[in-house]
Every structure is written in structure tokens, then in C-alpha cells.
Amino acid sequence: MNFHTRKWVKPEDLNPNGTLFGGSLLRWIDEEAAIYAICQLDNQRVVTKFMSEINFVSSARQGDIIELGMTATHFGRTSITLRCEVRNKITRKSILTVEKMVFVNLDENGEPAPHGRTQIRYAEETFARYRESSRQVPQSAVAVEDERAAARAEADSLH
Numbered sequence: 001m002n003f004h005t006r007k008w009v010k011p012e013d014l015n016p017n018g019t020l021f022g023g024s025l026l027r028w029i030d031e032e033a034a035i036y037a038i039c040q041l042d043n044q045r046v047v048t049k050f051m052s053e054i055n056f057v058s059s060a061r062q063g064d065i066i067e068l069g070m071t072a073t074h075f076g077r078t079s080i081t082l083r084c085e086v087r088n089k090i091t092r093k094s095i096l097t098v099e100k101m102v103f104v105n106l107d108e109n110g111e112p113a114p115h116g117r118t119q120i121r122y123a124e125e126t127f128a129r130y131r132e133s134s135r136q137v138p139q140s141a142v143a144v145e146d147e148r149a150a151a152r153a154e155a156d157s158l159h
């Protein structure tokens with residue numbers, strides 16, 4: 001499980017009991033899980049479809065640093081299932097677990113669309129793909145400029 005995001009529990013995140021408000025935690029988890037699903041499926045159009053029961057294992061207090069962990073447990077045809085855990089960064093004591101969060105990959109019409117993924121994509125792979133695609137930019141820019149020059153030459157020859 002990868003723990004990417006750290007949060008510092010502040011006064012505005014507390015419930016009247018003086019511990020971390022569950023709603024704040026769920027908002028952070030939903031966003032973190034959505035980002036994870038977006039990166040795994042390489043598509044910004046993903047929506048939360050299902051969340052299993054949430055186990056608030058222990059409370060966090062003001063000043064605690066907590067970290068949010070995610071892992072993909074299943075790749076479906078249009079969906080991805082994640083397991084989530086939040087823990088205290090220093091003590092590693094578990095604060096919350098969600099066994100199952102399902103996100104659905106959508107097309108431009110908002111309909112479920114196959115994502116074609118079958119296994120976890122790691123950050124290095126995503127970066128390598130980005131580097132590969134950005135390497136192609138100058139080539140395609142040259143190709144576009146060549147096309148423009150050819151069009152100008154053709155236009156000139158018509159005059």
C-alpha cells in the first residue's frame with residue numbers, strides 16, 4: 001500500500017469532542033482515492049460508485065500528522081476497486097480503514113467505459129510515458145511547421 005498524502009490535523013478539522021471530524025477524513029479519502037483511480041486509469045473522468053463500510057479504528061487529535069494509503073485490489077472492465085487505510089504517520093497506528101471503494105471509468109458522455117487496465121501502474125511507468133510523449137512534441141511540431149511551409153509554398157506558387 002502506498003501512503004502518498006500527509007495531513008496535519010488542525011482546529012478546523014475537529015469535531016466537538018476535540019478529535020478529527022469523520023467528515024473531514026472522508027473528504028480527504030474520497031479525493032485521495034479519486035486521484036489514485038485517475039492515475040491508474042489515466043482518465044480524469046472517474047466517479048465514486050461504491051464505498052463499503054468504514055471502520056473508524058482510532059481517533060486522531062489536533063497536531064497529529066496522518067497519512068492516507070491506497071492500493072488497487074481489483075481491476076474490472078470499467079471499474080477499479082481500492083482498499084484505503086489512514087494511519088498516524090509517526091506511530092503508524094491505524095485510524096480508519098475502507099475495505100472497498102469502487103470507481104467507474106467514464107467516457108465523454110458520462111457512460112461507463114472499458115479502461116483496459118489489469119494491474120497497478122507505478123509512478124515511474126507514468127513518468128516514463130510522459131517523457132516519451134513529450135519527446136514526440138518537437139517532432140510533431142516540426143511536422144506541423146513542415147506542413148505549414150508546404151502550404152505556404154503551394155499558395156505562393158498559385159499567385
Ligand SMILES: CC(C)(COP(=O)(O)OP(=O)(O)OC[C@H]1O[C@@H](n2cnc3c(N)ncnc32)[C@H](O)[C@@H]1OP(=O)(O)O)[C@@H](O)C(=O)NCCC(=O)NCCS
Nearest residue numbers: 046047048049050075076077078079080102104110111112
Ligand atoms: C457510475 C455510473 C455511471 C455507473 O452506472 P451503472 O449503470 O451502475 O454502470 P454499470 O452497471 O455498467 O456498472 C459499472 C461498473 O460499476 C460496477 N458496479 C456497479 N454497481 C456496483 C456496486 N454496487 N458495487 C460495486 N461495483 C459496482 C459494475 O460491476 C461495473 O464494473 P465492471 O465494468 O468493472 O464490471 C452511475 O451509477 C452514476 O453516475 N453514479 C453516480 C456517480 C457519482 O455521482 N458519484 C459521486 C461523485 S464522484
